[in-house]
Amino acid sequence: MAIPDVVEKWAGKVNTVVIGAKADQGGTRTSTVAIGGATTLPFLTFEGSPGHRPAIAVEVWDSGASVWPEALQAAWGDVMNSPAAWAKKAAQAGADLICLRLVGAHPDLGDRSVEACVQTVKDVLAAVGLPLILWGCGAEEKDNKLLPALSAATKGENCLIAAATERNYRTVVAVCLADKHKLVAESPCDVNIAKQVNILCGDVGFPLEDVVMFPTTGALGYGMEYVYSIQERARFAALGGDKLLAQPFICDVGYEAWRAKEAKAPPFEGVTDENRPRWGVMWEAATAVDLLQAGADLLIMRHPDAIRAVRARIDALTA
Amino acid sequence: MGQVLTPDLLAVVHDSGTAEAFVAAVKVAVAEAGVPLVLMSGDVGALEAAATGPAAGTRPLLYVAADASVDQLVALAQKSSAPLCIAGPIEAVAEKTAALADKGVKDLVISPGVVGAGKALNFLTQSRRAALAKKFRPLGYPVLALAGGDDPMAAALDACAYVCKYAGIVVADVWEAPLVLAILTTRQNIYTDPQKPVQVEAKLYQLGETTDKSPLLVTTNFSLSYYSVEGEAESAHVPCYILAVNTDGTSVLTAWAADKFNPANITKALKDSGIADKLAHRKLIIPGHVAVISSLLAEESGWEVLVGPKEASGIGPYLKNEWKA
Numbered sequence: 001m002a003i004p005d006v007v008e009k010w011a012g013k014v015n016t017v018v019i020g021a022k023a024d025q026g027g028t029r030t031s032t033v034a035i036g037g038a039t040t041l042p043f044l045t046f047e048g049s050p051g052h053r054p055a056i057a058v059e060v061w062d063s064g065a066s067v068w069p070e071a072l073q074a075a076w077g078d079v080m081n082s083p084a085a086w087a088k089k090a091a092q093a094g095a096d097l098i099c100l101r102l103v104g105a106h107p108d109l110g111d112r113s114v115e116a117c118v119q120t121v122k123d124v125l126a127a128v129g130l131p132l133i134l135w136g137c138g139a140e141e142k143d144n145k146l147l148p149a150l151s152a153a154t155k156g157e158n159c160l161i162a163a164a165t166e167r168n169y170r171t172v173v174a175v176c177l178a179d180k181h182k183l184v185a186e187s188p189c190d191v192n193i194a195k196q197v198n199i200l201c202g203d204v205g206f207p208l209e210d211v212v213m214f215p216t217t218g219a220l221g222y223g224m225e226y227v228y229s230i231q232e233r234a235r236f237a238a239l240g241g242d243k244l245l246a247q248p249f250i251c252d253v254g255y256e257a258w259r260a261k262e263a264k265a266p267p268f269e270g271v272t273d274e275n276r277p278r279w280g281v282m283w284e285a286a287t288a289v290d291l292l293q294a295g296a297d298l299l300i301m302r303h304p305d306a307i308r309a310v311r312a313r314i315d316a317l318t319a
Numbered sequence: 320m321g322q323v324l325t326p327d328l329l330a331v332v333h334d335s336g337t338a339e340a341f342v343a344a345v346k347v348a349v350a351e352a353g354v355p356l357v358l359m360s361g362d363v364g365a366l367e368a369a370a371t372g373p374a375a376g377t378r379p380l381l382y383v384a385a386d387a388s389v390d391q392l393v394a395l396a397q398k399s400s401a402p403l404c405i406a407g408p409i410e411a412v413a414e415k416t417a418a419l420a421d422k423g424v425k426d427l428v429i430s431p432g433v434v435g436a437g438k439a440l441n442f443l444t445q446s447r448r449a450a451l452a453k454k455f456r457p458l459g460y461p462v463l464a465l466a467g468g469d470d471p472m473a474a475a476l477d478a479c480a481y482v483c484k485y486a487g488i489v490v491a492d493v494w495e496a497p498l499v500l501a502i503l504t505t506r507q508n509i510y511t512d513p514q515k516p517v518q519v520e521a522k523l524y525q526l527g528e529t530t531d532k533s534p535l536l537v538t539t540n541f542s543l544s545y546y547s548v549e550g551e552a553e554s555a556h557v558p559c560y561i562l563a564v565n566t567d568g569t570s571v572l573t574a575w576a577a578d579k580f581n582p583a584n585i586t587k588a589l590k591d592s593g594i595a596d597k598l599a600h601r602k603l604i605i606p607g608h609v610a611v612i613s614s615l616l617a618e619e620s621g622w623e624v625l626v627g628p629k630e631a632s633g634i635g636p637y638l639k640n641e642w643k644a
Contacts, residue, residue, distance in 0.1 A: 001410050001411075001413045001414035001417060001457065002410070003409060003410055003413050003445070003449055003455065003457075003458065004449050004453035004455050006444075006445050006448035006449050006452065006453060041444075043437060043440050043441075044440070044441060044444055045437060045441060046441045046444075046445060220501060220504050220505060220508065221504040221507070221508065222543065223543055224505075224508045225508040225509060225511050225513050226513045228483075228508070228509070229513050261550065262497070262500065262504075265497075268496075269496070270496030270497070270500075271496070275495060275496070275497060278472075278495065278497050278498075279497040281472075282472060282475065282497040282498055282501050283497070283501060285472065285476055285501075286475070286476060286479050286501035286502075286504075286505060289476045289479050289480055290479055290480070290483055290505055290508070290509075292480070293480055293483040293484060294483075309472050309473065309476060310476070312470075312473060313436065313473065313476045313477065313480070316435050316436040316437060316473075316477070317436050317437045317440065317480070318437060319435050319436075319437050
């Protein structure tokens, strides 16, 4: 029986953003990653192009990762003390990119100097050929010193640098523009502010095609539905032709999922020593898989098993 | 909040080849499970035997995993008085449900059958759009999605994706607690309207072995606000009271902006809670983000107002280092 044609004709598409640069592009990366490009809702191959396969960045901290839950410590081991060695192991675990978070630069979390942080970034660049996401420490004043130095030190590498916010965007926008990096635009779980941050970055001259949106992430059971709705609304707007919301999404899955009680597996009913690590792995993977249905283009993740599981689901959804 | 999450149905799959073994398994399931059943078989006779035998009167969903004729299906529906699930490629399913509807059989569920996640997702979206946007009745039935395979975690993750995208029933071969809970939590999240926030009961909560010198934290009855505070206070191991003020389930800043987390409401909540009888001191701690209400609140309530940290993550250090009764 013929069924009705339910294909929607979308006017817009999600921007394609390429991260990383090989030697012939002025960088030293051995691979680059393209995200976005969808002309339809996630994985709807009957309707249009789902765009580039969602990419997975593995999260690496410059220092202080001893606070990570036990299951993650067990998975990564000693390399967590050396960002370069950690990045190398992450590459072996199938990372598309490395997300290097300079947590230790935070005044309350070690206050590492800008110079020391730059050295860490150089070490990671030397250790792996993957493209980099560089994430500041979150303390505005420090980031306004740190991000320009990181940007200059990685000029030509076409990194993705985080983050521009509604209150604090001028410095990071200026350096990303000067050094030709891509930019993460962060907003606090609000589609209007997401759009506003994009507008602000555009107003000071940053190309909107080089922006990746970060509408914040919520873990499964901890506000995931808010982020899901916001991403869905923004994606509908993008496909409807709104160029101010046509940026691909980055989702901070690992950080949020491993904060959940379920991931840390306290003595809930059903938690055994044997399945304890599975709780966090599943919580991280499920948060990722749910957000993929709301258009996630770039996932930052932590546990190798969760990464493998999500990668296999992406393969199944795009098969 | 305070919800008990549990699977709703049990599926019995005819894997043995013999109808007798299937019927025997259904008999056990009817006796033991206490939840409605999905009976899945490629043998229409076995389905009929189970549905008219041990499962008679329980209205199981009969998943027909075979290319049965319309007459066979009509007979099965009439003899069993049970709903049928028609599985297959979307055009074939539509053809069959249309023919069944012509014969008066409309108690139906549809399914893409055993297919990969990508195909299942396309089926789910196409059938739902056809039904709602095009008013195409042959696909206007709830969809059952199957999440199987050798790897339970993969099955559980597919189940999560199907919950996100309109599945009415997900049959997943998943038994491990963390996997099951992730699917059920996905359902809870997806079927929560973010504009109607999940609330906790607006009342006084006691954490640990409190004394009359214990701190009193004030927050809203938005579940995420409350549980953020509770989680941090709990992991700090400092016994305390938490007063969840009724803000219609909105968060601290939203409630403050809407004039719901205001001195009058907080004072009323203090009085209604009877907390004054439990404490020797008269100090309360408010979230750092609403420091601006502290002097008015002090005036209105007569309590000393301490401004706590802006983020819940600061509560532990605050209670340990700064709090004094």
